[in-house]
Amino acid sequence: MRAYVFEPREKRRASLQAELENVGLQPLFVGEEFFETGLAPLSQPGSEHRAILIGESASTHKQIRAVRASGCENPLIVMRDFRNSTDTAAALDRGADDVIVSPIKGSEVFSRINSIVRRFHGHAAESVSVGEVTAYFDGRDPVVSGARIRLSKREHSIFQHLALNSNKVISKNAIYDAVYGMSADQPFDKVIDVYICKLRKKIAAAAQSGAQYIETIHGRGYKLSAPEETDIQPLEPMRPSMAVEARLS
Structure with a gap:
């Protein structure tokens, strides 16, 4: 399973990559430009399973809006540093499927993506x-x-x-x-x-x-x-x- 990952802090990418690859996810790290010019391929058939993981930044809500405005229905998960119910509610209202809080564990990310994908296809059970x-x-x-x-x-x-x-x-x-x-x-x-x-x-x-x-x-x-x-x-x-x-x- 493949995932586009936006993590603005370079020092966190290595550990995040290791966590994701350890559970079989294949991360592709992207920059800010991805939300402006890189979303079109995700509208193609066969691409709907690719998750988008967004690390917390000042642009998080803008990025969520850009993803959904492009017509992309892919699983979208926000990765936050700390719990914040107000910000979490805002992220979900703007189109995020889920919000997880550090420390980020690959097994949790994998299961949450699976849950979103199977519900997208109408399967509630495992x-x-x-x-x-x-x-x-x-x-x-x-x-x-x-x-x-x-x-x-x-x-x-x-x-x-x-x-x-x-x-x-x-x-x-x-x-x-x-x-x-x-x-x-x-x-x-x-x-x-x-x-x-x-x-x-x-x-x-x-x-x-x-x-x-x-x-x-x-x-x-x-x-x-x-x-x-x-x-x-x-x-x-x-x-x-x-x-x-x-x-x-």
């Missing part, structure tokens, strides 16, 4: 169930037919994007941008097809029905949804000779 698949929004691997399946970092990023938008068609470009949008080493877009194929195989192998849960919508993208019952092929019972061979293998 997980969503799609047929035999249970997807978690807190970093845990999914469970399929009661068994946890292990996903790589990239597989997990793509799967979570599909899960947040379950039963909706998500374009390849949106998935690509959500996973690689701020990466310095962006691969060819065919890599999304490769990871989708891997995810399909892992889910089908764990599902009791053997069903495919990630559908390709030609010309539009992909959709995570429970297959229709008519599309599920029942597993063929093993013949006696096959059962004996299985015990011997």
